[in-house]
Each structure stands twice: as C-alpha cells, then as structure tokens.
C-alpha cells in the first residue's frame with residue numbers, strides 16, 4: 001500500500017470509492033433515505049474544490065487501484081474525510097492516512113485538529129486519540145441532514161513525541 005497526493009485524473013475512481021464506502025460501511029448508522037441523499041450529491045466534479053484547496057491524499061494497492069482517500073483542510077485545521085474501500089478495511093489503511101494527515105498538520109504548525117465523524121467512525125477516531133465534543137449535523141447540498149460527531153485531538157509537537 002502506498003499513499004500519494006491525489007490528482008485530477010483520480011476523480012472518477014475517488015467518486016466510486018467514496019460511494020462504495022458510504023453504501024457499505026455507513027449502512028448500519030444511517031437510513032436508506034439518508035444514504036441515497038448522501039450519495040446522490042456526489043459526482044466526480046464534487047472533488048474539484050478539495051483537490052485545489054485542501055491536502056488530498058489517496059492510498060493505492062500494488063495494482064494502482066485506489067483503496068482509500070484522506071482529506072485535510074489546513075485553513076480549518078480539520079480532517080475533512082477519510083474513506084476506505086469496503087474491501088480494504090481493517091488493514092491499517094485508514095490509520096496510515098490519518099497519521100499522514102496529522103503529520104502534515106504538525107508541519108503546518110497545527111496542534112489541535114477537528115473532525116466531523118460519521119456515527120460509524122467514532123470508534124476509529126477514538127482509537128487514534130480523538131475526543132468526542134458534541135453531536136451535530138452535516139448539511140447536504142440537497143437539504144438533507146446527516147448526524148455526525150464533532151471530535152478533536154491535541155497533537156503533540158515533535159519534541160513531545162520523542163519523550
């Protein structure tokens with residue numbers, strides 16, 4: 001598994017992975033109506049802005065097939081997304097993407113980061129030291145709302161990490 005920066009030609013595969021991840025991995029925490037509303041606002045061009053303005057990483061396997069995406073918004077000090085392909089979960093891909101995003105945050109002198117976690121991913125972020133702040137909502141462009149959990153983590157700086 002390798003991680004690299006995403007590029008515009010990845011958009012179609014990012015979209016397929018994102019939709020597959022939501023449909024399979026979020027199914028126990030959101031209604032079918034919510035899942036439909038969520039995936040219906042996604043298209044390959046939805047990622048244009050994040051590709052331009054955010055740190056956008058992809059993880060791929062030895063066949064170059066995408067197995068995960070990770071997005072960090074430096075301006076908002078926020079992990080915007082981590083989505084793993086349903087066939088690639090439980091192998092540390094999400095952890096490696098998150099570690100990479102946290103490293104980029106530290107290099108940008110950001111030591112407190114936020115994530116609006118899906119209900120299903122709360123345990124994943126807790127394993128990585130994120131603390132729950134409040135239950136909130138993500139507004140979709142079609143007017144639907146998705147419950148999510150605002151979480152934060154205080155990152156150690158390099159000197160603190162060495163101790």
Ligand SMILES: CC(C)(COP(=O)(O)OP(=O)(O)OC[C@H]1O[C@@H](n2cnc3c(N)ncnc32)[C@H](O)[C@@H]1OP(=O)(O)O)[C@@H](O)C(=O)NCCC(=O)NCCS
Nearest residue numbers: 025082083084089090091092093094095117118121123124
């Ligand atoms: C949540 C997600 C990113 C985890 O990715 P992953 O590659 O499967 O996670 P990892 O293999 O790196 O797991 C790391 C640790 O987190 C734990 N973990 C992973 N997913 C978990 C979950 N949903 N609930 C509780 N713990 C979880 C693992 O057990 C593992 O713990 P360990 O190190 O003690 O064994 C992935 O399941 C996913 O893409 N989910 C759907 C999309 C989503 O909701 N993303 C979050 C958007 S904010």
